[in-house]
Amino acid sequence: MLNFKKSAADAVFSALSRMGVSPLPPAEELSAMLEYPPDKSMGDLAFPCFKLSRLMRKAPPVIAASLMEELGSVDGFSRIAAAGGYLNFFIEEKAFADAQLDAILTAGEDYGRSHDGDGKTMVIDYSSPNVAKPFHIGHLGTTVIGHSLKSLYAFSGWHCIGINHLGDWGTQFGKLIVAYRNWGSREAVEAGGIDELVALYVRFHKEAEEDPSLNDLARSEFTKLEHHDEENLRLWKWFIQISIAEYEKTYAQLGITFDHYTGESFYTDLMPAQVERLRERGLLKLDDGASIVDLSDYNMPPCLILKRDGSTLYPTRDIAAAVYRKQTYHFDKCIYVTSNQQILHFRQWFKVLELMGYDWYDELVHIPYGTVSINGEKLATRTGNVVLLRDLFRMAIEKVGRIMEEKNPGLENKEEVAEAVGVGAVVFYYLTNSRIKDSDFNLEDALSFEGNTGPYAQYTYARCCSIVEKAGALPAKEDASGYLPCEAENALIKTLSLFPEIISDAIRDSEPMVITRYILDICAGFNRFYHDCPILSAEDGAARAFRIRLTEAAKITLGNAFPLICLKRTPKI
Numbered sequence: 001m002l003n004f005k006k007s008a009a010d011a012v013f014s015a016l017s018r019m020g021v022s023p024l025p026p027a028e029e030l031s032a033m034l035e036y037p038p039d040k041s042m043g044d045l046a047f048p049c050f051k052l053s054r055l056m057r058k059a060p061p062v063i064a065a066s067l068m069e070e071l072g073s074v075d076g077f078s079r080i081a082a083a084g085g086y087l088n089f090f091i092e093e094k095a096f097a098d099a100q101l102d103a104i105l106t107a108g109e110d111y112g113r114s115h116d117g118d119g120k121t122m123v124i125d126y127s128s129p130n131v132a133k134p135f136h137i138g139h140l141g142t143t144v145i146g147h148s149l150k151s152l153y154a155f156s157g158w159h160c161i162g163i164n165h166l167g168d169w170g171t172q173f174g175k176l177i178v179a180y181r182n183w184g185s186r187e188a189v190e191a192g193g194i195d196e197l198v199a200l201y202v203r204f205h206k207e208a209e210e211d212p213s214l215n216d217l218a219r220s221e222f223t224k225l226e227h228h229d230e231e232n233l234r235l236w237k238w239f240i241q242i243s244i245a246e247y248e249k250t251y252a253q254l255g256i257t258f259d260h261y262t263g264e265s266f267y268t269d270l271m272p273a274q275v276e277r278l279r280e281r282g283l284l285k286l287d288d289g290a291s292i293v294d295l296s297d298y299n300m301p302p303c304l305i306l307k308r309d310g311s312t313l314y315p316t317r318d319i320a321a322a323v324y325r326k327q328t329y330h331f332d333k334c335i336y337v338t339s340n341q342q343i344l345h346f347r348q349w350f351k352v353l354e355l356m357g358y359d360w361y362d363e364l365v366h367i368p369y370g371t372v373s374i375n376g377e378k379l380a381t382r383t384g385n386v387v388l389l390r391d392l393f394r395m396a397i398e399k400v401g402r403i404m405e406e407k408n409p410g411l412e413n414k415e416e417v418a419e420a421v422g423v424g425a426v427v428f429y430y431l432t433n434s435r436i437k438d439s440d441f442n443l444e445d446a447l448s449f450e451g452n453t454g455p456y457a458q459y460t461y462a463r464c465c466s467i468v469e470k471a472g473a474l475p476a477k478e479d480a481s482g483y484l485p486c487e488a489e490n491a492l493i494k495t496l497s498l499f500p501e502i503i504s505d506a507i508r509d510s511e512p513m514v515i516t517r518y519i520l521d522i523c524a525g526f527n528r529f530y531h532d533c534p535i536l537s538a539e540d541g542a543a544r545a546f547r548i549r550l551t552e553a554a555k556i557t558l559g560n561a562f563p564l565i566c567l568k569r570t571p572k573i
């Protein structure tokens, strides 16, 4: 729709200029004012005249009427009518359909891609689990929202760098080392992987309740690790390796790769310089032996920099990491995706960075998301109320497998398809809701494939693929000439034409849900068209050609939208 918006805005711009309006709002501003009317009888685009009323000292309906007069006819529009304070534009449907279809088919894989971010770099810190802890559905948010944002930015021309800021440093490693030495074995860890590490960690907490001296022991093992004790370093590295190997299985199912696994420990040697800078600028205050930055002037609790024993804290590592990233990648934007429980943490250390005189502090953006509960209950690692992502995916994949066995037993690559659809179902379910709202993960709904679900979207995509494949070569534009599209066809084309705008909306709001819902709109539009209009069996040659082209356009748009929300393309289901 972008071109039509542009022509309407340009026409309004020249009309206003002929009318002698000054200062004249720029055409881009006018274009942004254009709305999509809720009802077709009000046209396809509406220009509200209310904002011009002060400038022109006239009532909006008067402005609308005189603008209409001045505009006359505009290319691409069949009618322009004033109604109240609005000027309604009716698109000339046939011209629109032809132009739009042509644009989508020509662009193909690039349909929706823009150059808005050309020459700009963004760093995105997401997923970032704490090593040796289970990867559960609480991590689904940061992982899929983060990857979705990265994909959206990349599709808009940005150079993107994905960083997994693993929680790989802290006293929990002292605990794990003690637990491993007391109750673990190399064989058990090799066989059990991360599950065994989790079991050791849980055992440590149980035993420490009886024998609190274990906590002191854990602290001293961590101190040894901080001082590069060889044996502890070796164990620590091994624990991390085992954890990453496990995470990567989940990432592969989601189609996610990271550019860097630079965890918190990576910044150890870079912290002293930042602490020094804080000190030089007189920002550090002693508080009961600990070093803090007082933020009371900004209505925030103090930011903790060093513990009483001189060891660093989570914010200290984030400050050092941000400086490192700026120096290394020269980003224009650095995004952090975490649950909303960390909003204060990010506000605090962003402020500290500003006080330290880093003038790029405003290039850092925290994108929070709502907390997740399961079946109405809070997640709690301690009581065991967690669902591992791995298990959830497995359940979904098994369910898809059973359905496929029934419906399409001859399908090739059955396992691959079952994985794409099962994992897709869970991700789609999650990304259907607004990121910022707390969400309840209802296991039954997440694994339901009825209605507006991932499997429905992937199935619609497969249906498009199969029609286009059966049709053979794609008919040329000329083969469809003279055909006048019907209601369902025009509606689908309009929906497809919104893709570029939908992408900018999703980026503007950092909201993958915009894409998920848009995919559902396309599916609804396509399925309505599919039921209303015979495609391959159409008797009229021009109608058949037009419909095959339209099906291909729907396939392209869905196929380009899927990876933007970690959904895999499924040409065959």
Ligand code: ARG
Pocket (backbone or CB within 6 Å): 125, 127, 128, 129, 130, 165, 166, 167, 318, 336, 337, 338
């Ligand atoms: N490891 C942290 C957690 O699990 C998330 C890290 C987010 N990134 C950051 N740079 N602080 O809560």
